[in-house]
Amino acid sequence: MEISIDIAAVRRLIRTEHSQACVEIEARGPVAALAASQLRHDERLAGAADADTLACKDGCSWCCHFTVDVRAAEAFRIVDFVTGHFSPQQRAALQQEVFANSAEVAKLSEIERMQRTVKCPFLDGGRCTIYAVRPQTCRNYHATDSAGCRQSFEQPQNMDIDPEFAPLVYQAGGAHIEAFSKAMAEAGYDVAAYELNMALGAVWRQPEARLRFEAKQKPFTSVAGEDVPSEFMDDDEDEEDR
Ligand code: SF4
Structure with missing residues (x-):
């Protein structure tokens, strides 16, 4: 669109x-x-x-089966929330799902990740269990017709679907x-974007990751982040130059 x-x-x-x-x-x-x-x-x-005009509403979760990217600060905020709000049993089940997802997506190319519908580990009964601290990507809901989201979920290989927003x-x-x-x-x-499961897995497996982040170093040694190209900042800078 x-x-x-x-x-x-x-x-x-x-x-x-x-x-x-x-x-x-x-x-x-x-x-x-x-x-x-x-x-x-x-x-x-x-x-x-x-x-x-938004169609996004409570209980609609088609988009919770696609790749979610997070920044390191978001991953630490989510882990803090899980530590404070999940029972030991819930944490253990969550970690098991995160590690399994992480191992799966690590083998995929970027395009394969987009075409593989992996349920987000925080989706439970159609609802987000970390809604208050969900990543910025998840906050950016903007669909005006859930039919397009559903079609994307049902036909993940079809890259021509262009939902209205x-x-x-x-x-x-x-x-x-x-x-x-x-x-x-x-x-x-660090502001690189990391796949959600891989970032959370790295936070749990590398306790020193947070210290590295706070020391303004690359936080994760085992997970590569992606630079996110600017979509809007150039407009701002063009104006500042005038
Ligand atoms: S974090 Fe919550 S909103 Fe985001 S994909 Fe997972 S379940 Fe959906």
């Missing part, structure tokens, strides 16, 4: 979020700053002018994430 971007709105959002995130990362550290940023993220999506919600979510990531990168923290 082709969309036109409201450049002025994106520019305002990036500047506001970036400056707020810079202050919070410096004052509270990256994981606490992420928590605050994610609350603003949700508010921005809910406040987009086309938010009332709400453009103002989409641009608000994307710009918000880029602004926060820019602030994290400027503060020296």
Whole structure:
């Protein structure tokens, strides 16, 4: 689906979020700053002018079977939540599923991952068990017709499916994430994107990963991250040059 971007709105959002995130990362550290940023993220999506066109609703989980990418700060926030809210039995079952998924997706190419519908380990009975701390990718829901999401789930090999989505919600979510990531990168923290299961597996298997992250080093030694190309930041920088 082709969309036109409201450049002025994106520019305002990036500047506001970036400056707020810079202050919070410096004052509270990256994981606490992420928590605050994610609350603003949700508010921005809910406040987009086309938010009332969204089909995403409680119990709809087609998209929870596709690849989810996280930044390291998100993986640490999720593990903190699991430690504080899951029983030992729930944690053990979760880790087993994460390690199994991690071993499976590690063997796949990026395109194979997109075409393999692996249930998210946090999806239980159609609901997200970590909803309050779900990754930014999951917060960026923007589908206006769940039929397209269902079709993508049922035909994962079909790369021509192009679900309808709400453009103002989409641009608000994307710009918000880029602004926060820019602030994290400027503060020296790792902002590479990691596959969710592989990142969580690395956090649990490498206790020193968090120390490395807080020391502004690459946190994981066994999992490769991907640089995420900017979709919205160039618009912001073009304007700053003028
Ligand atoms: S973290 Fe939650 S919202 Fe995201 S894919 Fe998993 S179950 Fe779905």
